[in-house]
Amino acid sequence: xxxxxxxxxxxxxxxxxxxxxxxxxxxxxxxxxxxxxxxxxxxxxxxxxxxxxxxxxxxxxxxxxxxxxxxxxxxxxxxxxxxxxxxxxxxxxxxxxxxxxxxxxxxxxxxxxxxxxxxxxxxxxxxxxxxxxxxxxxxxxxxxxxxxxxxxxxxxxxxxxxxxxxxxxxxxxxxxxxxxxxxxxxxxxxxxxxxxxxxxxxxxxxxxxxxxxxxxxxxxxxxxxxxxxxxxxxxxxxxxxxxxxxxxxxxxxxxxxxxxxxxxxxxxxxxxxxxxxxxxxxxxxxxxxxxxxxxxxxxxxxxxxxxxxxxxxxxxxxxxxxxxxxxxxxxxxxxxxxxxxxxxxxxxxxxxxxxxxxxxxxxxxxxxxxxxxxxxxxxxxxxxxxxxxxxxxxxxxxxxxxxxxxxxxxxxxxxx
Numbered sequence: 122x123x124x125x126x127x128x129x130x131x132x133x134x135x136x137x138x139x140x141x142x143x144x145x146x147x148x149x150x151x152x153x154x155x156x157x158x159x160x161x162x163x164x165x166x167x168x169x170x171x172x173x174x175x176x177x178x179x180x181x182x183x184x185x186x187x188x189x190x191x192x193x194x195x196x197x198x199x200x201x202x203x204x205x206x207x208x209x210x211x212x213x214x215x216x217x218x219x220x221x222x223x224x225x226x227x228x229x230x231x232x233x234x235x236x237x238x239x240x241x242x243x244x245x246x247x248x249x250x251x252x253x254x255x256x257x258x259x260x261x262x263x264x265x266x267x268x269x270x271x272x273x274x275x276x277x278x279x280x281x282x283x284x285x286x287x288x289x290x291x292x293x294x295x296x297x298x299x300x301x302x303x304x305x306x307x308x309x310x311x312x313x314x315x316x317x318x319x320x321x322x323x324x325x326x327x328x329x330x331x332x333x334x335x336x337x338x339x340x341x342x343x344x345x346x347x348x349x350x351x352x353x354x355x356x357x358x359x360x361x362x363x364x365x366x367x368x369x370x371x372x373x374x375x376x377x378x379x380x381x382x383x384x385x386x387x388x389x390x391x392x393x394x395x396x397x398x399x400x401x402x403x404x405x406x407x408x409x410x411x412x413x414x415x416x417x418x419x420x421x422x423x424x425x426x427x428x429x430x431x432x433x434x435x436x437x438x439x440x441x442x443x444x445x446x447x448x449x450x451x452x453x454x455x456x457x458x459x460x461x462x463x464x465x466x467x468x469x470x471x472x473x474x475x476x477x478x479x480x481x482x483x484x485x486x487x488x489x490x491x492x493x494x495x496x497x498x499x500x501x502x503x504x505x506x507x508x509x510x511x512x513x514x515x516x517x518x519x520x521x522x523x524x525x526x527x528x529x530x531x532x533x534x535x536x537x
Contacts, residue, residue, distance in 0.1 A: 126253060132306060133245055133249070134305070135302040136241045138264070139299045141271070144269065147268070147272070149292075154353065166497045168219070169493025171222040172353045173489035175229050175233070177486040179237070180345075180482020180486070181234075183239040184239075184472055186234045186475065189201075191468075195240060195306060199303060200303070202236040203236055206228070206233065206293075207296050209230075210229060210290070242258055246467055254459070254462070255407045259402055261455075269389065269391055271389075276288060320468075324466075336519050336520065336522060340415070340516040343419055343484060353492065354505075358384070359380055359383050359434075391443050391446055392450075395447045398450065398452045399455060411525065412523040413520075415520045418449045419517035422513045425446050428442070429506075464526070
């Protein structure tokens, strides 16, 4: 009887830890919206634009770090990413103008690209057996959700003890510490340099001409818009909500005494629920069509967001929405990356997923920036919520015509 390959490998464990630390830092940025704006007297749009630029740089950097990992080695890409991440955080700690924050977040964004999903999921995908690949991708994605649970409360706790500048320095040290895990990040090479040079052009031509790749690319925009807007603005929205905290309700049971604590806790609830949702997405992705699952996730997000915005905002509605949205939060990541790997193969997964992820980050830029601009103009996030609902419905529909058949043989034929 053939022995089954283990699911938990050193590569998977190390990859999860790298993603967890990187996403703990990234997910906490919304907590700094009010402290930084209050210290300098900035309008909400200024720091929102910095976060938006960070997301856009993350998107620009993803295909480049993906190609770098395939051509020069995964660990070199991760090292460069961690260094850029740390430098960006250190420089941000000394920033005193909006422009400085916005420029330094470019480095943070590139750092996230080098230590985030694009590079790490490709390494884990190559190191996993065919049987375990979808679940391995889901587990690694769930590690990002764990970062959402850990990051905001840790940031709030650190802010109670030190300035936001000092918190950024602590974050810089933390991201450099992940380099200690690199000896464990050993996976089969994507291909030889000669093979990469000979056939990367073929796979890129095929992908760019394939309507399904275009639909995956366009559909991922909604994911970025919704997630980045909520991560950056939801804590501030909850902090400023007018409904009082009911000490005799759920919040009292959880020890939440004010809206600021509820805002940070809501991001953690999203992260907790998403661990469950992402693992279920990994399980379902092995058994059902990935495009159908993705369509359902985007439709579910729009329903949850519409319910929240049409319902009076209370502490209980915040917690219900956070759990519902969290369940669907990063469940798109293992399904989208798995779909790319299934259709186009593992050899170029980092590059192709990086290109698709750029659309995700375009959505992130729009969601974060538009949220800050419209809040400053109208004093409300309502219109931005409805835009997110609309793009979610659009994404749900555009995934339906995707052809999930493998295209690897087409590349082989074209190359020969």
